[in-house]
Amino acid sequence: MKPTSAIRLLLAGVAGLAFASPALAQQTVKIGSVLSVTGPASFLGEPEDKTLRMYVDKINAAGGIGGKKVELIIYDDGGDANKARTFATRLIEDDKVVAMAGGSTTGTTMAMIPVFEEAQVPFISLAGAVEIIDPVRKYVFKTPHTDKMACEKIFENLKQRKLTDIALISGTDGFGASMKAQCVKAAPNYGIKIITEESYGPRDSDMTGQLTKIKGTPGVQAVVNPGFGQGPAIVTRNYAQLGMTATPLYQSHGVASKSFIELAGPAAEGVRLPAAALLVGDKLPDGDPQKKVVVDYKKTYEDGTKQPVSTFGGHAYDGLFILVEAMKRANSTDPKKIRDEIEKTKGFVGTGGIVTMSPTDHLGLDLSAFRMLEIKGGDWSLIKPGA
Numbered sequence: 001m002k003p004t005s006a007i008r009l010l011l012a013g014v015a016g017l018a019f020a021s022p023a024l025a026q027q028t029v030k031i032g033s034v035l036s037v038t039g040p041a042s043f044l045g046e047p048e049d050k051t052l053r054m055y056v057d058k059i060n061a062a063g064g065i066g067g068k069k070v071e072l073i074i075y076d077d078g079g080d081a082n083k084a085r086t087f088a089t090r091l092i093e094d095d096k097v098v099a100m101a102g103g104s105t106t107g108t109t110m111a112m113i114p115v116f117e118e119a120q121v122p123f124i125s126l127a128g129a130v131e132i133i134d135p136v137r138k139y140v141f142k143t144p145h146t147d148k149m150a151c152e153k154i155f156e157n158l159k160q161r162k163l164t165d166i167a168l169i170s171g172t173d174g175f176g177a178s179m180k181a182q183c184v185k186a187a188p189n190y191g192i193k194i195i196t197e198e199s200y201g202p203r204d205s206d207m208t209g210q211l212t213k214i215k216g217t218p219g220v221q222a223v224v225n226p227g228f229g230q231g232p233a234i235v236t237r238n239y240a241q242l243g244m245t246a247t248p249l250y251q252s253h254g255v256a257s258k259s260f261i262e263l264a265g266p267a268a269e270g271v272r273l274p275a276a277a278l279l280v281g282d283k284l285p286d287g288d289p290q291k292k293v294v295v296d297y298k299k300t301y302e303d304g305t306k307q308p309v310s311t312f313g314g315h316a317y318d319g320l321f322i323l324v325e326a327m328k329r330a331n332s333t334d335p336k337k338i339r340d341e342i343e344k345t346k347g348f349v350g351t352g353g354i355v356t357m358s359p360t361d362h363l364g365l366d367l368s369a370f371r372m373l374e375i376k377g378g379d380w381s382l383i384k385p386g387a
Contacts, residue, residue, distance in 0.1 A: 028071040029064070029333055031056075031323065032091035033102035034112060035126075039079035040202065040229055043259050044104040047301070047313030048126055049074060052101070054304050055320055065327050073097060077108055084108035088115040098333045101319035103127050104312075106174035113140055122326075122339040124319040126312070128228075128254060129178040133362040139339055141362040143318040143352055144311075145276070145370055147179035147226065148186065150252045153274035153370045154224055155183075155190035157383070163221040163248065164191055167214040169198045169207065169235060171227030175254055179226035195219055200231055207231075208238045215244055223247060228254030233263035240267035248272065253370070257310030261378055272383070274370040276311045278351040279380045293349050314351030322348055322355065 033052055036045035056072045064070055073095050075087035084103070091097045092115060099122045103109035106129040113132070116123035116139050123140050125132050130146035158166065166187075170180035180197075187194055196217045198210035214220060223244075225235050232255045239249055249271050251260070256275040261268050277284060281294035297317055298309045325348065326341035327333070345364060348355040353369025372383040 027068060029066075029068050029327065030071045030073060030095060030097045031320075032095060032097035032100045033072065033074045034077050034084050034087045034091070034100070034108065035074060035102050036079040036104035036108060037074075037076040039077075041079040041105050043229070043257060043310070044126070044312045045076070045079075047257075047305075047307070047310050048102070048104060048316035049076075050305050050307075051301065051313040051316040052320055054300065055317060059324065065324055066331065074102075077104075079105060079108065081107045081111035085111040085115060088112040092116070092119045092121060097121065098335050099323050099327070099338055100124065101126070101316065101323055106132065106178060109142075110174070113137065116140065119335075120339075121335045122323070122342055124323055124342070126315040126319055128175050130182060131178055136360060136362055139335075141322075141342055141357065143315045143322070143350070143355075143363075145253055145274070145352060145365055146182075146363065147175065147252065148182040149365070149367055149370060150179060150226075150254075150274050151183040151186045151224075152190070152367055153372060154250045154252075154272075155186060155192050156367070157272065157372050158192060158222055158250075159190050160387070161222075161248070165193050165195050165219045165221045167196045167198070167217060167220045167223045168194055169200065169210055169214065169223060169225050171202065171229070171231045172199050173202050173227070173229070173231075175252075176227040176231070179252055179254075183224060183226060200227075200235070202229065202231065204231065205234065206238065207235050208242065211235070211238050211242055211244065215242055220247060222250065224250045226252050226254075228252065230263060233260055233268075236264040236271060237267045245270065253311065257312060258308035259310070261375060266378075268375045268378075270374065270376075272372060272374045275373050275380070276314060276352045276369070277371050278309065278311050278314045279373060280371060280382045283382050289349055289354060290351070294351050297351055311351070318348075318350035318352050318355070321350065 077084040101124045103125040106127045109125040109127040125142040130148040251273040278294045284291045330337040330341040345357045353365045355364035357364035
C-alpha cells in the first residue's frame with residue numbers, strides 16, 4: 001500500500017536563506033506519520049492529517065528545515081492497531097524517516113511504540129492515555145493532555161461545586177478503559193467517591209440500560225463519562241431522554257470537537273469537559289500567552305478546510321512544531337540528536353498549552369493547560385475559576 005500522502009516540494013532559491021550545515025547534507029528531511037484518517041477514529045485522524053499537510057506546505061514554502069524540504073509520509077491505519085504497527089515498521093525500514101508525529105488513538109500508539117523504541121527514532125504521539133509516557137520511554141513523547149489530567153481537572157471542578165458522590169460510565173476502548181482506571185485511582189485524592197460504575201462497547205448504539213441503573217442508584221450527584229468517539233454522544237442523548245439532566249454530566253477531552261455537539265444535539269447543553277484553550281481562543285483574555293497561537297491556528301485550519309477546528313488537529317500542530325524546533329536546534333537529521341532536543345523543549349507555546357519537557361516528563365504540560373468548558377447554546381463557553 002502506498003502512503004496516502006508524500007509531499008515532495010522543492011522551492012528553488014530558498015536554501016540559501018536558511019542555515020547550512022554538513023549535518024543536514026540530504027536534500028530532504030523525511031518525517032513520518034501514521035493516522036486514523038478513516039474508520040471509527042477518523043474524527044481524530046482527519047483533522048490531524050489536514051493539519052500536517054497544510055503546515056508542511058507552509059514550512060517548505062518558508063525554506064524547509066535548515067534549507068531542506070520536508071518530505072511528509074502519511075499512512076492511514078483506519079484505527080487498526082495491527083495496521084499501525086505494520087506501517088510504523090515500513091516508515092522505519094523502507095522510508096527511513098528521522099522522526100514520527102502521529103498515532104491518533106491510544107491503541108494504535110501502544111502498538112507502534114516498540115517499533116520506534118527499538119529503532120531509536122523519536123515518536124511524538126497525538127493520543128491521550130497517560131500510559132504512553134508513563135513510564136517514560138526514551139524515544140516516545142506526546143502532545144495531548146493525559147486521561148489522568150482529565151480526571152483531575154473534572155474532580156477539581158466537582159470539588160468546587162461540592163459534588164462528591166459520582167457514577168462512572170466508561171467506554172471499553174483503550175482510551176476509555178485507561179481513563180476509567182486513572183479516575184478510580186485519582187478519586188480519593190479529591191475526596192470523590194465512585195458509588196457505581198457502568199461501561200459500554202465501541203459498537204453499542206444505546207446506553208439506556210446502563211444509565212437507567214445509574215439513575216436508580218441512590219446518592220449519585222454527578223456522572224463522569226470517560227470515552228471518545230460516538231459513544232459519549234449517545235450517552236449524552238440517552239441521558240437527556242431519561243430526564244437525568246438535573247444531575248451534572250462530565251465528558252472527557254476525548255470529545256473536544258464540534259462534531260460531538262452536533263451528534264449530541266440539544267442534549268449537550270450544560271455538559272462540562274476539560275479541553276485545550278484552542279476551542280475558546282476568541283474568548284481568552286488578550287494577555288493570555290496562548291491566544292495568538294490558537295487564534296492563528298483556528299483561522300488557518302478553518303480557512304484551509306472549511307471545517308470547524310478541533311483540538312485533535314491542534315495536537316498534530318503541536319507535535320509537528322515541537323519536532324521542527326528540535327530539528328533546528330539539533331542542526332542535524334540524526335534521530336538521536338533530534339530526540340535529545342525534543343526532550344529539552346522549554347516554553348513552547350502550543351495549542352494544548354505551554355510545553356516544558358524533561359528527562360522525566362515527555363509531555364511537558366501541567367493541569368493549568370486544561371480549561372474547563374461548558375456547552376451553552378450549541379457552543380463552547382469558558383467556565384470561570386471556581387464556578
